Amino acid sequence: MGRKKKIVLILGQVLLFIVASFLVLDFIFPFPEHKLHRVSATIVKDNEGNALRIFLPPDGARRMHTDFAQVSPTLKKSLIASEDSWFEYHPGVNPVSIIRAAIANIIAGRIVSGASTIPMQIARMAEPKPRTLSAKLQEAFRAMQLKLHHSNDKLLEIYLNILPYGSNIEGVAAASYFYFGHDPSTLSLAESALLTTLPRGPVFYDPIRHPQQAAKGRNRVMLQLEQKGEFPSEEVNRNLKLPLPDKIRPVPLKAPHFCRMVLERSGRIPEIKTTLDYPLQQAAQDMLATHVARLRGDDIDNAACVIIHIPTRQIRALVGSADFFEKGYGGAINLAETKRSPGSTLKPFIYALAFDQGKLTPDSFVYDIPVDYSGYSPENYNRTWSGQVTVKEALARSLNIPAVNTLAMIGVVEFSKLLQKGGISTLNKTPLKYGLPLALGGCEIKLTELTNLYASLADGGKYRPLTFSSGTENISTQLLSPEAAWLTLEMLSSVARPDMNETWMLTRDMPEAAWKTGTSFGHRDAWAVGISGDYAIGVWVGNPDGRPRKGISGAVHAGPLLFDLLRMTVPGGKLPAPPEGSGISEVKVCAHSRRLVGPFCSETTTMRTLSGKTRLRPCKQCRQVFVDAKSGYRLSGECLDRPNIKKIIVRTIPTKLARWRAENNLEIPKLPPPADDCDLIPAGIAPKIISPAGNTPYLLRKDTPLKFQQVALKAEAEADGGILHWFLDGRLVAKGRFDEKLFTEISTGTHRISVSDALGRTDSVIFKVK
Ligand SMILES: [Zn+2]
Known part of the structure; x- marks a missing residue:
């Protein structure tokens, strides 16, 4: 081996040794x-x-x-x-x-x-x-x-x-x-x-x-x-030649509630690109602070608002309180994200679902008379009743009883599903725990989620998740049909409403808007949610500590801020056009009953319905009867052979309504009395039991004597059905006219209640008592 080769070999070994040692050290001391x-x-x-x-x-x-x-x-x-x-x-x-x-x-x-x-x-x-x-x-x-x-x-x-x-x-x-x-x-x-x-x-x-x-x-x-x-x-x-920086910029502190919410949701990542429109945010902050300054003179501490861009569901502005840095008044609390009772603000969605279920239209009649659902008897805000109103009017006046009745009709379970599908994340009880009070806001909701729910009304009935970070893909799900959503929005845009202050109507630069106000039970929360153009805006007003303020009202205290925000955000804003296609059709109905025109309906009107969905029953309220031309008594059966018979048209009203009108000394249309000498053949409508109800069990309280826990006996019956006889498990327990108040004591177990009228027509219902 030559010397050169030897040197190369040694050097190679040394190099190898160094590399190997480095790798060993790298392993031992990472x-x-x-x-x-x-x-x-x-x-x-x-x-x-x-x-x-x-x-x-x-x-x-x-x-x-x-x-x-x-x-x-x-x-x-x-x-x-x-x-x-x-x-x-x-x-x-x-x-x-x-x-x-x-x-x-x-x-x-x-x-x-x-x-x-x-x-x-x-x-x-x-x-x-x-x-x-x-x-x-x-x-x-x-x-x-x-x-x-x-x-x-x-x-x-x-x-x-x-x-x-x-x-x-x-x-x-x-x-x-x-x-x-x-x-x-x-x-x-x-x-x-x-x-x-x-x-x-x-x-x-x-x-x-x-x-x-x-x-x-x-x-x-x-x-x-x-x-x-x-x-x-x-x-x-x-x-x-360029100058040096002359100051260190302060740590920015803009939109503090929004930023903190975003941090909590995203976690500590280096950068969060949000959807906030800062000039709009600033203007909303100023506007809200101005309103809160006024509200404080009225013993109302704070407010919150959120502005959502409907097509993308991006939060463009969110003000959690009048001043984040303020000590007291709950300044640091993000009130737009606090769970509060929504008052009447869920009502539009109850009617919208009823439209989709084919049960109602905006022009259908609903009852505004006292009701009793196994002990739950809601009242209207002003403790009066209107008898019969259209859905449109019931919503515009935010009547409680029609909303509760409609919720009973569409089902609490179905309605809860709609809310959950619509992004309401705070319903953590089972639907039956909420029960019918859900119609009047018997639950807790965040302003952000409520406002996003309203956005779906202007977005063809589609739910899209609310987003605060840009570049989020926004997948939609159909919450309501475009037709039901649009008809509901239209109802909310009628201007002549008790919750619309006249001065707002006179404001020239007010955009076209649909809105709803709400006030929670216990005088704690005032709400106003509105839609115009591409924006949905929600406002909450109240005391962060939950202190009630008697007389607080969505219309009086939250509405003005909503309208100011709408004017600022969407000047000249328009409401969406009706959905394309033939989803909404005009149908001729009886003006008296709003049902399909029967042979004896003399006055008709047209009503918008959801094609293929709305189920209309024929009018049975407009009836033809035969009377003796001389005496005016009603004739039937064999008596119809007599001379001098006259046909007359009578417009009856449903017995529920008749009962209420009778109780309130209001006039009720009545059939002419039957002729004495004429055997009336049972005809017309048999009585129908409405209380006790078979669908929900009755709960007896152990701490209250049974005689104070009686159940009302009520039936829909014809006014000429005479005396109704009530049987509990085959035993006569009460008798009286259809509009008399009758009650019976009950005990635990399963019972059959039966009723029969003077003409022998009967109905019975099985109900449970626990
Ligand atoms: Zn009719």
């Missing part, structure tokens, strides 16, 4: 990676990319994360050329500069040059040590580890995020924001040069306290870059 990834701040941005709020990490450092791709190439070029021009090629340490530095150190007799590569600087920042030779060797080892385990881009990203910039600022993203007020993606050469020089001496080059030194350092970097041919002289000369 790089403490966690020290490279410090918890960074979360920056929340508006829809224009401007910072709304920066949530600093728990250690209070102004540390913001940026991805490699988001950093300006100018800064990357400046840093590499100035700090470590062979960064992309060396294994973590640069042998050439080590030798150069060693000579310099020997000449000086102390460490004057570190020959630090970028990986070595990272290692030092991760594990700061005094500047000794052994520390230097450890750094070199760590640097090689970094180079071994990370790509160049990844290492540079770590470096960009770890660089110190003084004043507790860490990383180029935070430095860009706090010194220049923008992203690291748009740094100029002058800015990049300052960010290159500053980490070398964060105090010495502090541009605020030592502007001359900072300018010198910055410009020296630029001139060096020019010398190295990295940037053209022209660009360098232009940038040399």
Whole structure:
């Protein structure tokens, strides 16, 4: 073996030994990676990319994360050329500069040059040590580890995020924001040069306290870059003249409730791009504060509002209270996200579902008379009744009884499903626990979710999830048919309403709007939700501590803020056009009953129905009877052979209504009395039991004597049905006319109640008592 070969072999073995030792050491002493990834701040941005709020990490450092791709190439070029021009090629340490530095150190007799590569600087920042030779060797080892385990881009990203910039600022993203007020993606050469020089001496080059030194350092970097041919002289000369930053920007604190909500939902990620329209947010904040100042004179502490863009369901503005920083008045509470009782605001959706179930139309008649659902007897706000009203009127006047009756008709379970499908996340009890009081707001709801539910009325009946971050894909589900949604919206847009203050009607620049107000039981919450153009706006007014305020009202206290917000947000806004196609059809109905025209209906009207859905029964209220022309008595059966018979048309009314009218001394249309000498053949309508009801069990309270827990006996019967006889399990327990108040005692178990009228027509119902 030749000498040369021997030397090569030995060198090869040495090299192999070094590499092997390095790998063994790398295995035994892995790089403490966690020290490279410090918890960074979360920056929340508006829809224009401007910072709304920066949530600093728990250690209070102004540390913001940026991805490699988001950093300006100018800064990357400046840093590499100035700090470590062979960064992309060396294994973590640069042998050439080590030798150069060693000579310099020997000449000086102390460490004057570190020959630090970028990986070595990272290692030092991760594990700061005094500047000794052994520390230097450890750094070199760590640097090689970094180079071994990370790509160049990844290492540079770590470096960009770890660089110190003084004043507790860490990383180029935070430095860009706090010194220049923008992203690291748009740094100029002058800015990049300052960010290159500053980490070398964060105090010495502090541009605020030592502007001359900072300018010198910055410009020296630029001139060096020019010398190295990295940037053209022209660009360098232009940038040399640019001023330094003269202040550190404060941590922004805009839209505080919204930002905190967004942080809670997204978690601590470096950046959240939201959908908030900041100018709109600011205007809404000011408007809300003005209204709250007025409301406080009225013993109402606070308010909240949310503005949702309907097509995307993006939150464009959210004001959680009049002033986040206010001590007292629940300032820091996000009242737009607090669960509160929704009052009457769910009523439109009850009717909308009834339209889709084919049970009602906006022009159908509903009853507004006292009801009793196994002990639940809701009352209207003003404790009066109107007898019979159209659905449209019932909703416009926000009558309670028609809403409860309609909920009973469509089913609490079905309605709860609709609410849950519509994004109401706060219904955590079973539907039956809510029961019929759900119609009047017997549950808890957040303003944000309620407003989004209303948005579906203007969006073809579609539910889309509410979103606060841009770029979220928005999948829709059909909540209501487009027709039911539109008809409901139209009902809510009629202007002549008790909850519409006349001064608003006179306001010229008021956009076309549909809205509903609501007031919760117990005088705690006032609501107003409105729609116009592409926006749904919700307002809540009340006391954050839940203190009631007698007389609080959605119309009086929440409505004015809603209308101001609508005017501001959607000037000239329009309501959606009716759905295309033939989903809504006009049908001729009896004006008297709003049912299909029968042979004896003399007055008719047209009514919009849902094609293929609305089920209309024929009118049975307009009837033809035969009377003796002389006596006026009613004839039937054999008597119809008599001479001088006259046909007359009688418009009867349903017995429920007749009962109520009779009780209130109101006139009831009656059939002519039957002729004495004429055997009336049982005909017409048999009585129908309405109480007790067979569908819900009755609950007896143990602490109350049975005689105070009697059940009402009520039947729909014809006014000429005479005396009704009531039988409980075959035993006569009561008798009286259909409009008399009758009761019976009950005991636990299953019972049959039967009723028969004077003509022998009967009905019976099985019911349970627990
Ligand atoms: Zn009729």
